[in-house]
Amino acid sequence: MYTMIGGPRSRAFRVIWMLEELGLDYKHVLAAPRSDEVTAHYPVGKLPVLLEDDTVLTDSVAIMTYLADKHGALTCAAGTLERAQQDGHTQFLNDELDALLWMAAKHSFVLPEEHRIAEVKDSLKWEYARSLERLEARIGDGPYLMGDQMTLADMLAAHCCRWAANAKFPEPTPAVQGYLERLTSRPAYLRALKTQ
Structure with a gap:
């Protein structure tokens, strides 16, 4: 348990x-x-x-x-080339999506007000839009980052894009939007939403 x-x-x-x-x-x-x-x-x-x-x-x-x-x-098995590729996707998402969103959150409500710099959010949104283009390239023919196998990297991507939508960051490209719809229509995702 x-x-x-x-x-x-x-x-x-x-x-x-x-x-x-x-x-x-x-x-x-x-x-x-x-x-x-x-x-x-x-x-x-x-x-x-x-x-x-x-x-x-x-x-x-x-x-x-x-x-x-x-x-x-x-996940792909540890010690395989596929796992190394999956970990590359995961690190990309942490560095290029999550980190930008967290920085925006810190300058919106996390940091003490005297340490917030509201203007930083414009450059974060610009960088996020560029990262979405790279995410689209990584998805390729999909349907998931690792081809036919959904992994935790896909879950991380979907969560970051949901967070970005709530934070009023740039909308995903149509190809990324289709990818997100595949993920967010999963029964487990919908069950998780009900825990709110």
């Missing part, structure tokens, strides 16, 4: 979706960043936190990778 701590309007959604895709039993503790429920396990207060027995796991992509490897699904 896993205990998933975090609200689905955060990076915790990725892990909730992963748990649903894998069909795993889990307890969901709805909690906000820096709340007592979170800091009791992770003093930094960031989401998500996954508990397995007495072990605390943090960082959404690390948790997703662990779950995929442990349960042998939504």
Whole structure:
């Protein structure tokens, strides 16, 4: 049994979706960043936190990778060239989508007001639009980043694009939009949405 701590309007959604895709039993503790429920396990207060027995796991992509490897699904096998390609997609998404969105969030509401620079968001949106073009090239003939196999990298891409839409970032190209629709129509994705 896993205990998933975090609200689905955060990076915790990725892990909730992963748990649903894998069909795993889990307890969901709805909690906000820096709340007592979170800091009791992770003093930094960031989401998500996954508990397995007495072990605390943090960082959404690390948790997703662990779950995929442990349960042998939504990933390519470790030590293979395919896994190296999948990890390349994952790192690209972390660097080129997630990082831009997180920087925009920090300058919108995370940082103390005196440290926010609102003007930075324009350049982040420009860079994000360029990254969407690179994402389209990576999808290629698809339907997923790894061809016919959906992996955690696709889940990360879908979550980032959903986050971007909520943050009023540039809309995806039609090809990327079709890719996102394939992902966000999955039953596990729709179940994860209901945890909000």
